[in-house]
Amino acid sequence: MADIAPTAGSQVPPAEVEEVELYHAKSFWTKYIFSQDAKVIAIQYSSTAIGIGLVGLVLSWMMRLQLGFPESFTFIDATDYYQFITIHGMIMVIYLLTALFLGGFGNYLIPLMVGARDMVFPYVNMLSYWVYVGAVAVLIASFFVPGGPTGAGWTLYPPQAILPGTPGADAGSGGGIVLMLISLALFIIGFTMGGLNYVVTVLQARTRGMTLMRMPLTIWGIFVATVLALLAFPALFVGAVMMTLDRLLGTSFFMPTIVQAGEQLAYGGGSPILFQHLFWFFGHPEVYIVALPAFGIVSDLISVHARRHIFGYRMMVWAIVIIGALSFIVWAHHMYVSGMNPWFGFFFATTTLIIAVPTALKVYNWTLTLWRANINLTIPMLFALAFIVTFVNGGITGLFLGNVVVDVPLSDTMFVVAHFHMVMGVAPIMVIFGAIYHWFPLMTGRMLHEGMGQFHFWVTFLGAYTIFLPIHYLGLLGVPRRYFEMGETGYIPASAHDLNAFVTVVTLLVGVAQIVFFINVFWSMKHGKLAGKNPWKAASLEWQTPEVPPAHGNFGKELPLVYRWAYDYGVPGAPDDFIAQDQPGSGEGAHRT
């Protein structure tokens, strides 16, 4: 029960700090367009990801219009619907969430939080962003080729993904699927360039005193997610290359013997299941590529805004690592309905349920961090709390679906749609908003408007539940997913159609309400309340920069020295109740009260 005020007793003189060879931009082009500064690259990544994310949002509206009011909109036919589904899923999972968490938050926060001037390979980092832009451009281009983008579903399962009859794959006009595969390959190449930077910067460019176990959990989440992505994306790359060849050269990696319209195609012998294994060997870690940074960020938001050290820091780090490792041995739970040996299913059901243990540990630790803490219901805190609730919600339905016997009847219903939107859609989006409200003052020097923030939070949070809770119910009723329209389906009651219409209306309203967020961002950039230095009184290094927003090179002449972890909050005797990581202080355990 130490109660020790910081002193200068253990001050280490700032010895020669190794100056990295920092690239100094000389023109507008190299400063803002082909920038090598991770902070600029972060903003570029984030803007592009959010821009393409808005396209994904609009596509979801189109789907909802069709589901809520079938046969009312002549501009949506079955082909369009499948294209909307496919591109919506692809954009949200890969081009928005992965790019925003790793390319956006990773680039902004890693150098600042570990006390580095920049990423270790800034040129490669810049290339990473521009290859990503190329990937997005190719994806968008697929809307404009004859036949439009692929409508194979975001999982792109062969054989249908590349056969005539599937949108974007028709003979003579089916460039959509090829562009999709090329875009994915480009994304993976671009990500690998960025990923090398994130990993090496975390391992080799931390400032003095920043041991691995003094890193904020945000960095742990981003770091482990990057390692997962570097190991998992090659599987998608392999699948994409082989499928492109099946389509363009007529090889039969994945294509079985097929008779179409009474005619046997030239394909034969290939294994569609092999593609599924490759896809999900990427696809399941992808869930954690998104979730782990969210876990990390939420830990930091809770700690700062509840003025309490994170409960069980070491356990939290190990949970992140263990979840990351386990995420590579659960992939086949996405394939229960593809037909598999029961023992194989049993193995994957078991690993799937085991992964709930470290995940639950994290939830307990967040809750215990909040226990009797000085909770400030700021907007970032509200979003962080919303994340925890939503993640628990989506996680529990995940436990249902992890069991083969429960999954098989539910697999093709709206229940699965509701589950993964809770866990992979709503939950990470809550964290993204929380993180933007939290770090916006650092990035711009101004606060976001509180009133608009409150409105945005409550509409988004309550709205998301109003949308997705009924979809769980629809799924339990047996409403199938992927269907363009139900028609006269006997077992689906009329009330289900009414519910669908209701969900559509709410979706449109919640979507439109996001405009408030964008108005807030643009308005606050110029007119927001001045934030000053460290408005949240946070202990981690990114808030201790000499200038706000941090200048090129981040830390002025000398890199900071780190004396403690990032969670010394609620310290009796400390001014402002916390001690920043770069503040010397004698003794141990100053935070434990």
Next chain:
Amino acid sequence: MNLFREMTKKPWLETGAPEGPDGEVAAFDLPRSTLGLRVFLVVVTVLFTLFIVAYSDRMLIADWKAMPEPWLLWVNTAILVLASAALHWATLAARAERLADVKTGLMTGAAFSLAFITGQLFVWQTLVAEGYFADSNPANAFFYVLTALHGLHFLGGIGALGLTFAKTRRGADIAEVRQAVDLCAVYWHFLFVVWLVVFGLLLFT
């Protein structure tokens, strides 16, 4: 830095000055670019491993007909040994600070690598002339994919080799040159091993 020991620390008990008597940085005792290359090699290993897993899975299906291995592949393998040896020699020269030999080593390495890629293209031509098309059998398709992917990695490496050569020409610091040459050599040896694995797979299946 011992990763496991680092991760068992209790940061809440370890407040105080930066660790070590001189407050050194806790990092692996490696240059950043070396670690960067190693991480990249892990990614490339995963990529080729997944292709090999896919190969092993696909070859179990009855339509698989193994391809012949043209004798030129043995010649190409020998050329690759020479490319690797040239780069190894360049690293020795860099350590001995013989800059002229470094340049020769790099140029020779690049020349042998280009010869290897040309040789591989000849193999392709021979096989296509004999009717082994990518779409006629999955074994053929895998052969073309694996060799193409391996060749593309070489082309990327030759780009890096060019940058290293430019470094030696503009008279960069010898330590910097040594570091760059070392990385090139590691990459070449790695791709040589990948080729041995791929070639072995083709020979024995």
